[in-house]
Amino acid sequence: MIPLHQVLSAERTYVEDFGASKKKVLQTIAERLSKTLSDVSDIELFDQLIARERLGSTGIGSGVAVPHCRLNGLHSPIAALIKLPQGVDFEAIDKAPVDLIFALIVPTDATDEHLQLLASVVERVNNPDVLHVIRNATTSEALYEQFIGTQP
Numbered sequence: 001m002i003p004l005h006q007v008l009s010a011e012r013t014y015v016e017d018f019g020a021s022k023k024k025v026l027q028t029i030a031e032r033l034s035k036t037l038s039d040v041s042d043i044e045l046f047d048q049l050i051a052r053e054r055l056g057s058t059g060i061g062s063g064v065a066v067p068h069c070r071l072n073g074l075h076s077p078i079a080a081l082i083k084l085p086q087g088v089d090f091e092a093i094d095k096a097p098v099d100l101i102f103a104l105i106v107p108t109d110a111t112d113e114h115l116q117l118l119a120s121v122v123e124r125v126n127n128p129d130v131l132h133v134i135r136n137a138t139t140s141e142a143l144y145e146q147f148i149g150t151q152p
Contacts, residue, residue: 001116004124005148007104008079012036013144015083015137018101022090025082026050026067029103033080039073045105059092064125068104068118077106077113083135083143100125100134 018028030046048069052058059065080103087097102121106114124130124147137143 001120002077002113004079004117004120007077007117008081008102008144008148010141010144012078012080013082013140013147014080015140015143017085018082020086020088022053022088022098023050025084025088025090025101026053029067029080029082029101033078033103033105037074037078040071045069045071048105049103057091057093059090059094059096059098060122060125061092061094061096062125062128062131063087063092063096063098064100064102064131065090065092065098066102066104066118066121066125068106068114070108070110070114071105072108074105074107077104077110077117079104079117081143081147083137100131 018025026049027046030042034040034042034045049067052069058067082101084099087099090098134146137146
């Protein structure tokens with residue numbers, strides 16, 4: 001299994017406002033991630049994230065969302081971690097606003113890796129103690145360290 005620290009970097013970890021709506025947050029994620037990828041446009045990435053959301057919200061509850069998609073031309077999975085200053089309506093299963101987002105983008109043919117990475121993230125954030133530690137991070141660097149360093 002691919003460890004989370006191989007797909008998430010400190011440079012793709014943010015403690016900041018990404019927008020006041022789910023659509024704006026996903027658009028900002030697409031803009032930020034596309035800047036770190038060659039041959040991937042923010043529009044293409046945004047379209048894939050929105051297409052996945054149309055299948056059902058990726059808001060998994062407890063203020064956490066895990067938007068994800070597959071993308072042609074990507075060679076290895078990448079992720080972004082975002083802690084928002086205020087919760088956003090993500091149409092989560094528990095109806096709670098989302099303030100923690102783990103966005104995962106995988107190559108089109110990376111089915112097993114995709115599922116394993118999603119399971120690893122969900123397992124980690126399903127632990128209330130881990131969520132508490134992560135939510136207490138006040139900088140991007142601290143958020144990255146706390147997320148990578150916590151064990152599910």
